[in-house]
Amino acid sequence: MSMKTKDRHSISLLCFLLSAFCFLFFAVSALADWQNLGAMTPSEPQGNQITFRNRQATVAVTVLAPDLVRVRMTAGTSPGPDYSYAVAKTDWPKVTPDFSSGNNSRGIRTPELEVRVQLSPFRLAFYGRDGRLISKDADNRGMSWEGQRVRCWKWMPPDEQYFGLGEKSTPLDKRGRSYVMWNTDPAGFDASTDPLYQSVPFLIALRNGRAYGLFFDNTYRSSFDLGEESPDLLSFGAEGGELNYYFFSGPTPKQVIGRFTELVGRPPLPPRWAIGYIQSRYSYYPDRKVRFIANNFRERRIPCDGIFLDIDYMDGFRIFTWDKSRFPDPHRMLEDLRQEGFHIIAIVDPYVKVDPNYWVYQQGLSAGHFLEKPDGTLFTGTGWPGESAFPDFASEKVRSWWGSLFQRQIEEGIAGYLTDMNEPTLFRPDGHPATFDLDLMHQTDHGPRPHAETHNVYGMLESAATRDALLRFRPNERPLVITRATFAGGQRYAAEWSGDNWGTWDHLRLSMPMLMTMGISGLQFSGADIGGISPVPSPELYTRWLQAGVLTPFCWTHSGGPGNLEPWAFGNRLEEINRHSIELRYKLMPYLYTAFWEAAETGMPVMRPLLLEYADDPTAVEQNDEFLLGEDLLIAPVTKDDESRREVYLPRGVWYDFWTDRRAPGGQSLSVEAPLERIPIFVRGGAIVASQQLTQYAGQAAIDPLIFDVYPEGTSTAQYYEDDGISFDYQRGISLHQRLSVVPDAQGITIELSARQGRYTPPARSLLIKIHNQRSKPRQVAIDGKELALRASLNELNAAAEGWTYDDAASIVWLKTPDRGVAMRVQILD
Numbered sequence: 001m002s003m004k005t006k007d008r009h010s011i012s013l014l015c016f017l018l019s020a021f022c023f024l025f026f027a028v029s030a031l032a033d034w035q036n037l038g039a040m041t042p043s044e045p046q047g048n049q050i051t052f053r054n055r056q057a058t059v060a061v062t063v064l065a066p067d068l069v070r071v072r073m074t075a076g077t078s079p080g081p082d083y084s085y086a087v088a089k090t091d092w093p094k095v096t097p098d099f100s101s102g103n104n105s106r107g108i109r110t111p112e113l114e115v116r117v118q119l120s121p122f123r124l125a126f127y128g129r130d131g132r133l134i135s136k137d138a139d140n141r142g143m144s145w146e147g148q149r150v151r152c153w154k155w156m157p158p159d160e161q162y163f164g165l166g167e168k169s170t171p172l173d174k175r176g177r178s179y180v181m182w183n184t185d186p187a188g189f190d191a192s193t194d195p196l197y198q199s200v201p202f203l204i205a206l207r208n209g210r211a212y213g214l215f216f217d218n219t220y221r222s223s224f225d226l227g228e229e230s231p232d233l234l235s236f237g238a239e240g241g242e243l244n245y246y247f248f249s250g251p252t253p254k255q256v257i258g259r260f261t262e263l264v265g266r267p268p269l270p271p272r273w274a275i276g277y278i279q280s281r282y283s284y285y286p287d288r289k290v291r292f293i294a295n296n297f298r299e300r301r302i303p304c305d306g307i308f309l310d311i312d313y314m315d316g317f318r319i320f321t322w323d324k325s326r327f328p329d330p331h332r333m334l335e336d337l338r339q340e341g342f343h344i345i346a347i348v349d350p351y352v353k354v355d356p357n358y359w360v361y362q363q364g365l366s367a368g369h370f371l372e373k374p375d376g377t378l379f380t381g382t383g384w385p386g387e388s389a390f391p392d393f394a395s396e397k398v399r400s401w402w403g404s405l406f407q408r409q410i411e412e413g414i415a416g417y418l419t420d421m422n423e424p425t426l427f428r429p430d431g432h433p434a435t436f437d438l439d440l441m442h443q444t445d446h447g448p449r450p451h452a453e454t455h456n457v458y459g460m461l462e463s464a465a466t467r468d469a470l471l472r473f474r475p476n477e478r479p480l481v482i483t484r485a486t487f488a489g490g491q492r493y494a495a496e497w498s499g500d501n502w503g504t505w506d507h508l509r510l511s512m513p514m515l516m517t518m519g520i521s522g523l524q525f526s527g528a529d530i531g532g533i534s535p536v537p538s539p540e541l542y543t544r545w546l547q548a549g550v551l552t553p554f555c556w557t558h559s560g561g562p563g564n565l566e567p568w569a570f571g572n573r574l575e576e577i578n579r580h581s582i583e584l585r586y587k588l589m590p591y592l593y594t595a596f597w598e599a600a601e602t603g604m605p606v607m608r609p610l611l612l613e614y615a616d617d618p619t620a621v622e623q624n625d626e627f628l629l630g631e632d633l634l635i636a637p638v639t640k641d642d643e644s645r646r647e648v649y650l651p652r653g654v655w656y657d658f659w660t661d662r663r664a665p666g667g668q669s670l671s672v673e674a675p676l677e678r679i680p681i682f683v684r685g686g687a688i689v690a691s692q693q694l695t696q697y698a699g700q701a702a703i704d705p706l707i708f709d710v711y712p713e714g715t716s717t718a719q720y721y722e723d724d725g726i727s728f729d730y731q732r733g734i735s736l737h738q739r740l741s742v743v744p745d746a747q748g749i750t751i752e753l754s755a756r757q758g759r760y761t762p763p764a765r766s767l768l769i770k771i772h773n774q775r776s777k778p779r780q781v782a783i784d785g786k787e788l789a790l791r792a793s794l795n796e797l798n799a800a801a802e803g804w805t806y807d808d809a810a811s812i813v814w815l816k817t818p819d820r821g822v823a824m825r826v827q828i829l830d
């Protein structure tokens with residue numbers, strides 16, 4: 001060995017030792033700053049709770065439901081006040097877990113899970129009812145703190161995937177990096193930007209088809225590390241507050257989401273018009289322009305339910321005012337548009353212009369409703385109106401005052417509001433958005449708390465106050481509020497849209513995992529700006545985006561110009577395609593509305609990643625650019641320029657091509673034709689899809705006919721929901737539920753409709769049932785044993801009140817009968 005080589009060896013050895021030392025030093029110092037719990041002493045279990053204590057901390061483990069456990073670590077020996085901005089349910093039915101004790105352990109068992117507690121050093125592990133380990137604290141550290149910061153480290157198995165975390169633009173599977181929860185105006189984002197406008201510290205983990213959930217109920221700036229620090233550690237923690245989390249044992253993603261949304265609340269049923277199409281722009285003004293847009297929709301026969309007024313309707317950006325030169329008679333305009341079936345939604349910002357002659361500023365100042373600096377002087381920041389004061393939405397008193405400010409505009413006829421800039425966002429001279437100082441004190445319902453704690457809920461509380469205002473001044477109508485910033489549980493108050501996206505193919509693509517991720521995080525009424533806020537998209541991109549966007553929960557075109565972005569903006573051919581896209585949404589309104597009802601009842605998202613229904617199919621779980629609308633429609637948008645085919649993955653079962661009725665077995669990828677006028681849609685075999693006649697807006701006409709498209713595949717069932725679409729009467733039982741089932745038998749197919757349940761009775765109408773994939777003409781069609789008259793053609797069937805016909809080109813049996821709302825048995829006899 002020459003000297004040289006030897007030298008090189010010793011140098012590299014030295015380097016190795018040095019870097020190993022550095023690594024150890026940093027690893028140890030990173031660990032060393034964190035205080036672990038050490039040994040804890042258990043107390044006697046009390047009801048559904050067991051508490052552990054040592055001199056530094058208290059940990060309470062509480063079983064709320066057989067599959068839901070709360071873990072709360074607080075500093076010291078007596079926990080402080082227990083409050084949450086997210087949790088909506090506290091009255092859980094009584095559960096009586098079994099407690100057991102060992103030498104260095106305690107056990108808590110329910111029919112669904114088992115928590116094993118190691119006392120020294122203190123560690124928690126969660127097991128399923130089958131005795132298998134689901135999740136456990138990391139061996140070398142569990143729950144920890146460092147100064148004000150709290151953090152919990154858990155084992156991260158190599159084959160576990162993670163989903164959720166609210167509004168994130170990254171792919172569905174969140175593994176491999178860390179995420180921050182801090183409501184932020186990113187002023188432009190892409191598929192890796194984090195954080196964004198909304199914070200939902202809720203995670204769904206999936207491993208071998210088995211799901212569990214973690215909800216970290218802490219409003220401080222928090223983070224989830226899913227493998228950035230170390231590939232086998234998962235951790236979550238915050239800059240302050242308590243280490244307070246909920247564990248959901250699943251075992252299906254649906255059970256996790258169902259329980260999570262039971263805990264934090266579900267979206268209330270929106271008014272039917274709010275799930276129509278909304279046209280928006282930054283900004284439509286003056287009133288002539290708004291009327292022009294409305295007229296165009298009606299004249300061009302493109303369905304539309306709402307138009308959005310962005311910031312330029314205001315007088316110098318003073319909220320709750322009108323620019324009288326642009327809108328001299330808002331009441332009249334709103335009234336006229338209402339006659340035409342348009343609901344007008346207005347933007348509202350949290351900025352109250354500092355202007356001694358402005359009533360909102362005067363009122364807020366004299367009543368002390370604005371945020372103050374620690375020295376007691378008014379806190380101001382720059383926003384749209386210039387120097388602005390800010391309502392303290394964390395205070396009940398201020399929220400109630402805020403609500404009162406809406407009276408005039410709501411009476412004038414504004415139908416809904418969008419709460420923007422409520423991360424909250426301040427303008428800075430360098431153009432970069434900023435937010436409030438962290439030490440600003442809010443006078444919250446729980447006493448004075450720093451902005452560091454209330455930042456992430458500021459927008460949610462504003463949207464709550466705004467919803468209350470609409471309820472106060474229009475008590476019999478369901479309100480629409482859309483918010484840009486929110487927190488876990490924000491779906492109780494508002495729909496959420498995904499903020500300022502770009503008019504690029506990339507953004508159309510990323511909008512899908514983004515909206516799906518919002519959906520499984522509880523934010524089910526979600527949508528993106530169709531076409532992107534800026535720049536104006538290419539004509540093809542807009543058409544493709546609208547095709548996909550009409551099949552997402554919240555549906556609006558929103559653009560900041562400078563060009564026009566209405567469905568007719570790009571010439572006749574594309575206008576025709578765009579019209580058909582929006583028409584499809586309107587025809588599917590009964591299906592969509594039932595999906596919204598399901599979201600309100602169960603928390604199941606309207607727009608679903610495939611993993612929700614097919615969690616045990618790894619290929620389904622990976623799909624970022626196709627989604628389910630409800631349970632039955634699989635949507636595979638074209639998201640690339642110049643493409644007229646795409647691969648569509650069909651999960652197990654049988655699928656019908658929505659456009660051609662061609663049946664394809666699932667468990668495979670298909671190459672599907674997708675010319676510009678057609679978005680690939682597949683219908684689940686077994687589905688019964690409700691639809692209706694085309695209308696130009698939701699309230700234009702009562703449903704007639706109500707249509708059920710039956711896509712037979714074995715025995716299947718479905719449910720249908722309807723109500724008046726506007727009022728709260730449905731909460732008093734004035735609603736309509738029907739169950740449908742399809743049963744194949746030796747003689748053909750039997751379709752059963754239950755009698756209507758509930759006390760809502762729609763106006764008289766026809767029922768049209770279309771049975772797909774009928775290869776030959778039936779011998780007979782009977783309702784309740786009575787033979788139906790065969791009509792020679794669809795035209796004849798249309799003209800008759802009752803009967804059936806066979807379309808042999810399409811292989812569809814059509815059947816029409818008055819919708820009497822009683823139980824009915826339809827037999828298709830071969």
Ligand code: MIG
Nearest residue numbers: 282310311347420499500560
């Ligand atoms: O500083 O009101 O995301 O939808 O058009 C930008 C103007 C303020 C941001 C919203 C966008 C809206 C725009 N707003």
